[in-house]
Amino acid sequence: xxxxxxxxxxxxxxxxxxxxxxxxxxxxxxxxxxxxxxxxxxxxxxxxxxxxxxxxxxxxxxxxxxxxxxxxxxxxxxxxxxxxxxxxxxxxxxxxxxxxxxxxxxxxxxxxxxxxxxxxxxxxxxxxxxxxxxxxxxxxxxxxxxxxxxxxxxxxxxxxxxxxxxxxxxxxxxxxxxxxxxxxxxxxxxxxxxxxxxxxxxxxxxxxxxxxxxxxxxxxxxxxxxxxxxxxxxxxxxxxxxxxxxxxxxxxxxxxxxxxxxxxxxxxxxxxxxxxxxxxxxxxxxxxxxxxxxxxxx
Amino acid sequence: xxxxxxxxxxxxxxxxxxxxxxxxxxxxxxxxxxxxxxxxxxxxxxxxxxxxxxxxxxxxxxxxxxxxxxxxxxxxxxxxxxxxxxxxxxxxxxxxxxxxxxxxxxxxxxxxxxxxxxxxxxxxxxxxxxxxxxxxxxxxxxxxxxxxxxxxxxxxxxxxxxxxxxxxxxxxxxxxxxxxxxxxxxxxxxxxxxxxxxxxxxxxxxxxxxxxxxxxxxxxxxxxxxxxxxxxxxxxxxxxxxxxxxxxxxxxxxxxxxxxxxxxxxx
Numbered sequence: 013x014x015x016x017x018x019x020x021x022x023x024x025x026x027x028x029x030x031x032x033x034x035x036x037x038x039x040x041x042x043x044x045x046x047x048x049x050x051x052x053x054x055x056x057x058x059x060x061x062x063x064x065x066x067x068x069x070x071x072x073x074x075x076x077x078x079x080x081x082x083x084x085x086x087x088x089x090x091x092x093x094x095x096x097x098x099x100x101x102x103x104x105x106x107x108x109x110x111x112x113x114x115x116x117x118x119x120x121x122x123x124x125x126x127x128x129x130x131x132x133x134x135x136x137x138x139x140x141x142x143x144x145x146x147x148x149x150x151x152x153x154x155x156x157x158x159x160x161x162x163x164x165x166x167x168x169x170x171x172x173x174x175x176x177x178x179x180x181x182x183x184x185x186x187x188x189x190x191x192x193x194x195x196x197x198x199x200x201x202x203x204x205x206x207x208x209x210x211x212x213x214x215x216x217x218x219x220x221x222x223x224x225x226x227x228x229x230x231x232x233x234x235x236x237x238x239x240x241x242x243x244x245x246x247x248x249x250x251x252x253x254x255x256x257x258x259x260x261x262x263x264x265x266x267x268x269x270x271x272x273x274x275x276x277x278x279x280x281x282x283x284x285x286x287x288x289x290x291x292x293x294x295x296x297x298x299x300x301x302x303x304x305x306x307x308x309x310x
Numbered sequence: 311x312x313x314x315x316x317x318x319x320x321x322x323x324x325x326x327x328x329x330x331x332x333x334x335x336x337x338x339x340x341x342x343x344x345x346x347x348x349x350x351x352x353x354x355x356x357x358x359x360x361x362x363x364x365x366x367x368x369x370x371x372x373x374x375x376x377x378x379x380x381x382x383x384x385x386x387x388x389x390x391x392x393x394x395x396x397x398x399x400x401x402x403x404x405x406x407x408x409x410x411x412x413x414x415x416x417x418x419x420x421x422x423x424x425x426x427x428x429x430x431x432x433x434x435x436x437x438x439x440x441x442x443x444x445x446x447x448x449x450x451x452x453x454x455x456x457x458x459x460x461x462x463x464x465x466x467x468x469x470x471x472x473x474x475x476x477x478x479x480x481x482x483x484x485x486x487x488x489x490x491x492x493x494x495x496x497x498x499x500x501x502x503x504x505x506x507x508x509x510x511x512x513x514x515x516x517x518x519x520x521x522x523x524x525x526x527x528x529x530x531x532x533x534x535x536x537x538x539x540x541x542x543x544x545x546x547x548x549x550x551x552x553x554x555x556x557x558x559x560x561x562x563x564x565x566x567x568x569x570x571x572x573x574x575x576x577x
Contacts, residue, residue, distance in 0.1 A: 060576070063406070063407045064406050064407065065403050065406050065407060065576065065577040066576045066577075067574070067575075067576055080410040081411065082406075082409060082410070083405075084409075085408065085409035086408075086409035087405065088409075090407045090408070092403075092407055093405075094400070096399060096401055096403060096404035097399070097401065097404075098321060098395075098399055098401060099399065100324055100325060100326065101320075101321075105320060105324070108320050109317055109320050109321060109405075110408055111315050112313055112317045112320065113314065113317060113405055113408045113409055113410045114408060116410055140566075176481055217546040
């Protein structure tokens with residue numbers, strides 16, 4: 013897969029506050045890449061640098077293996093923080109400006125297509141200032157996809173949307189991803205990242221804590237759910253086995269933490285060798301939220 | 311160039327403050343030209359040179375540009391609004407995100423100011439031409455003294471560059487407009503204090519004074535001569551070519567500072 017974005021050692025400070033501390037990430041073609049982190053972790057600063065509106069103190073980045081040239085951004089559709097349009101212009105006029113900046117052809121057709129796609133066609137002549145927050149967000153997404161770019165960069169794309177709007181935007185993003193586009197999403201909404209992303213980078217206080225495929229990250233430090241007729245005996249055995257750690261009792265089962273090298277079959281064998289036969293054994297894939305909190309609170 | 315002009319046209323064509331300011335200019339500018347010409351004719355008779363007639367060629371040009379120059383502050387405020395809107399709506403930031411370079415964004419604004427300057431200069435020319443054709447009875451043609459119109463064009467661009475500089479530096483509309491207006495008052499106070507202390511030459515080289523001297527009061531030379539006779543004081547007035555060079559230098563300086571400020575600063 014082609015390298016779409018590569019950053020190396022990005023650093024940025026605001027007075028005495030270090031917003032970004034040597035961030036190095038790589039995003040490849042077709043990935044839905046989530047930038048995850050609590051408020052103030054450096055997500056927006058990262059995207060600001062990548063989109064040319066924040067100057068890094070150190071480090072470099074390259075889009076499409078073509079350096080930091082302004083022209084790279086023509087092929088990127090982006091929404092950073094809030095939707096930014098002229099309040100006294102309507103949706104069509106605002107999109108015409110974007111089309112001019114990106115030197116697009118077939119402008120009326122493109123505008124009609126994207127406005128229909130985000131369900132704003134009926135409000136095409138209404139001024140941006142009259143739009144609700146959700147409509148503004150949808151116009152920003154329409155603007156981001158106007159040029160049919162190879163990459164979408166979305167900062168908190170479902171901000172201000174109602175549950176139906178969130179679902180629509182999610183399905184729109186997934187639909188776009190199916191077209192082979194690369195999507196970079198920054199969010200602190202873990203559910204959003206978990207439902208959409210294939211890869212994540214977790215940031216904390218400007219530092220990269222973890223990066224990789226979402227499934228791999230969530231399976232690291234695996235948790236298993238095991239059950240047996242004699243739960244007390246099972247717990248006693250787990251406590252004595254070197255590669256297993258008892259976590260908690262959950263109904264008729266217990267949750268155990270295994271180190272990365274022990275497979276489910278080996279767990280079954282280890283416990284059987286100690287005279288207890290498992291009635292339940294399943295790999296308990298942690299949700300992103302518990303994994304995230306675990307990493308962030310380390 | 312066409313791309314940048316189209317972008318700016320799309321942005322500005324529905325901007326209400328622009329429409330209002332241009333409308334005010336279009337209505338009041340001819341009235342001001344007529345009022346100033348009447349004032350000079352009726353109240354400054356002793357200073358008037360022989361054959362001088364405010365609304366006839368060639369004198370109408372100097373009256374027209376002097377009267378119109380009063381609206382440069384208003385036009386400067388319009389420039390401040392146009393620039394600071396880009397900050398308050400965060401649209402400059404969005405344009406850069408969309409792929410526009412800072413250099414292109416600034417060149418686009420420069421084109422806007424050239425277009426504004428051309429429009430108001432053309433309007434002043436047409437107004438002067440109208441008065442001149444209506445009131446002239448002598449042999450002078452409309453081409454005589456028309457260089458004042460060229461100087462007025464340069465002057466408007468200079469004020470726009472200053473407004474651009476202030477707006478880029480301060481970013482907030484209200485603060486920028488306030489400082490833009492205050493800088494005229496501040497420079498006048500400083501300049502007059504320097505002149506009183508015998509450093510009038512410094513005042514002559516100060517930016518806003520240099521700009522205003524491109525379109526001086528129509529009978530300034532006669533008034534200076536009369537004042538000199540009475541008090542012995544001679545204000546420092548630079549030769550027009552030197553003044554033009556100074557104005558161009560300031561214009562370039564203001565645009566360059568604005569450019570490098572935008573280049574260095576986070577949006």
